[in-house]
Amino acid sequence: xxxxxxxxxxxxxxxxxxxxxxxxxxxxxxxxxxxxxxxxxxxxxxxxxxxxxxxxxxxxxxxxxxxxxxxxxxxxxxxxxxxxxxxxxxxxxxxxxxxxxxxxxxxxxxxxxxxxxxxxxxxxxxxxxxxxxxxxxxxxxxxxxxxxxxxxxxxxxxxxxxxxxxxxxxxxxxxxxxxxxxxxxxxxxxxxxxxxxxxxxxxxxxxxxxxxxxxxxxxxxxxxxxxxxxxxxxxxxxxxxxxxxxxxxxxxxxxxxxx
Numbered sequence: 001x002x003x004x005x006x007x008x009x010x011x012x013x014x015x016x017x018x019x020x021x022x023x024x025x026x027x028x029x030x031x032x033x034x035x036x037x038x039x040x041x042x043x044x045x046x047x048x049x050x051x052x053x054x055x056x057x058x059x060x061x062x063x064x065x066x067x068x069x070x071x072x073x074x075x076x077x078x079x080x081x082x083x084x085x086x087x088x089x090x091x092x093x094x095x096x097x098x099x100x101x102x103x104x105x106x107x108x109x110x111x112x113x114x115x116x117x118x119x120x121x122x123x124x125x126x127x128x129x130x131x132x133x134x135x136x137x138x139x140x141x142x143x144x145x146x147x148x149x150x151x152x153x154x155x156x157x158x159x160x161x162x163x164x165x166x167x168x169x170x171x172x173x174x175x176x177x178x179x180x181x182x183x184x185x186x187x188x189x190x191x192x193x194x195x196x197x198x199x200x201x202x203x204x205x206x207x208x209x210x211x212x213x214x215x216x217x218x219x220x221x222x223x224x225x226x227x228x229x230x231x232x233x234x235x236x237x238x239x240x241x242x243x244x245x246x247x248x249x250x251x252x253x254x255x256x257x258x259x
Contacts, residue, residue, distance in 0.1 A: 007205035014220035029223040065095040082121035094122040095130030119147040129154035177203035180213030
């Protein structure tokens with residue numbers, strides 16, 4: 001079975017059980033069928049480490065961006081700043097970016113403007129966008145439409161919203177990615193969406209070291225656990241897990257233009 005972890009933070013993994021060796025953690029994932037990893041950037045300060053990891057492993061790619069909940073002490077990145085970071089061929093996407101109203105309070109105009117700059121940079125680069133959205137459904141879709149995000153497409157990562165939002169994202173040529181949250185007992189709405197999303201528009205991920213799936217919920221997550229996400233969704237849809245793994249892998253390489 002071939003799998004891809006389409007969204008993980010390899011620079012933040014808990015490597016205690018691997019003697020501090022990322023290579024061993026990746027090997028464990030490879031033993032579970034994972035053939036590629038997208039190491040996603042959260043802060044600009046950490047980008048050099050993310051890029052270094054990607055350049056150190058043939059089957060690791062990187063993204064460039066600033067998470068909506070992170071405030072950069074050196075100031076907001078311009079479009080040009082984001083474009084400059086994303087020049088290396090190992091950088092296959094912009095993000096993660098988007099809107100998160102769950103953690104942010106007060107004035108959030110800075111978050112909206114940052115999201116717009118990321119989309120504009122992605123369009124100039126011709127690279128897809130990794131979108132994080134939480135309790136910001138209408139504003140996220142509105143900005144995606146206004147900024148023409150559909151011209152480059154991308155993925156709604158770690159999807160936790162309803163089918164109505166999924167449909168709007170699909171209409172904008174975005175993929176829907178499911179994390180370990182889909183395996184949680186109370187994630188009924190997300191499971192409903194996982195049944196309905198067209199298979200050719202689906203990705204799977206761990207978002208490790210966060211959000212470990214059952215049966216490892218509450219423990220540090222790792223890329224090897226993307227297999228549990230694949231198995232759960234396959235069972236949910238009444239299909240063979242090998243087919244689901246193959247199709248989501250194919251989708252990943254198509255979206256991020258990785259040969």
